Amino acid sequence: MKHIAAFFLAATVLLLPLHFAQGWGFWAHKQIHRQAVYLMPAPLAPFFRANEKFLIDHSVDPDDRRRVDPTEAPQHFIDLDRYGKYPFATLPHNYDDAVKKFSDSTVKSNGLVPWRIAGFAAKLTQAFKEKNRSDILYYAANVGHYIADCNVPLHATENYDGQLTGQKGIHGRWESEIPERYMKGYEQMYSNASVYYIADKTEESFRWALESFSLTDSVLACDRNARAGLQPEEVMTKTTDSKGRERETFTPKYYENYKRELGNMVERRFEQSSLRVASIWYSAWVDAGMPDISGL
Ligand SMILES: [Zn+2]
Secondary structure (H helix, E strand, C coil): CHHHHHHHHHHHHHHCCCCCCCCCCHHHHHHHHHHHHHHCCCCCHHHHHHCHHHHHHHHHHHHHHCCCCCCCHHHHCCCHHHHCCCCCCCCCCCHHHHHHHHCHHHHHHHCCHHHHHHHHHHHHHHHHHHCCHHHHHHHHHHHHHHHHHHCCHHHCCCCCCCCCCCCCCHHHHHHHHHHHHHCHHHHHCCCCCCCCCCCCHHHHHHHHHHHHHHHHHHHHHHHHHHHCCCCHHHHEEEEECCCCCEEEEECHHHHHHHHHHHCCHHHHHHHHHHHHHHHHHHHHHHHCCCCCCCCC
């Protein structure tokens, strides 16, 4: 019996889409939530600030879940280009219609992030209605993660790690290495943008995913430009990690070039992610009838 279960688990894992991109790195996810907390408008600000640590610490829970739950991975992305050409008009934004048209397994393996955001935003609304403190925090932390992922350009394309264009590893370079190398001083910079009400969470999430997709060409072109004119050894270098294993890493020179080519794209996406996380938190509370949560 045990063996059968193990076999099915292994089979399920093997059948999963080979899409294991991280989403923003841990550092960026945490900073996005930190900034979102500071964008919350007056009636909600005290609650969110009082629970800032929880919201930051749990911003990466959905990525941890992927290690134990085989259904989790497709919740973090949507490969829009598997549905034809931009703006992918063949894909219904209503989940049931999409499944009817493309089948359950296709829709699942192509990624679910816009629907996941809408589903978790609805759960957050329910938690606000019930004034259920732990549910509010759980769903706020979780929905924030998916919103941030949806705003990462490479979460909207089949070529999610540059694997189809000879640019493997671009995912981590864009969303982890660039923020961690160049945005550390960013912690103290809070955007003064205002949260906005989002009536249709699915539509809005699709808009973000489309916007992400439209940036993928630049993400890849900037990488090619960053390497142009450099010798292979100026792009990659061999280093030895703490366990004595030799691995190839990109050089500081490459990152300097890549950052210059990208300009402020990563920072802009980071800012938009924070504003959109705060806006979904706020909208879920409006949908719940703006309950007074000051005593929670
Ligand atoms: Zn993720």
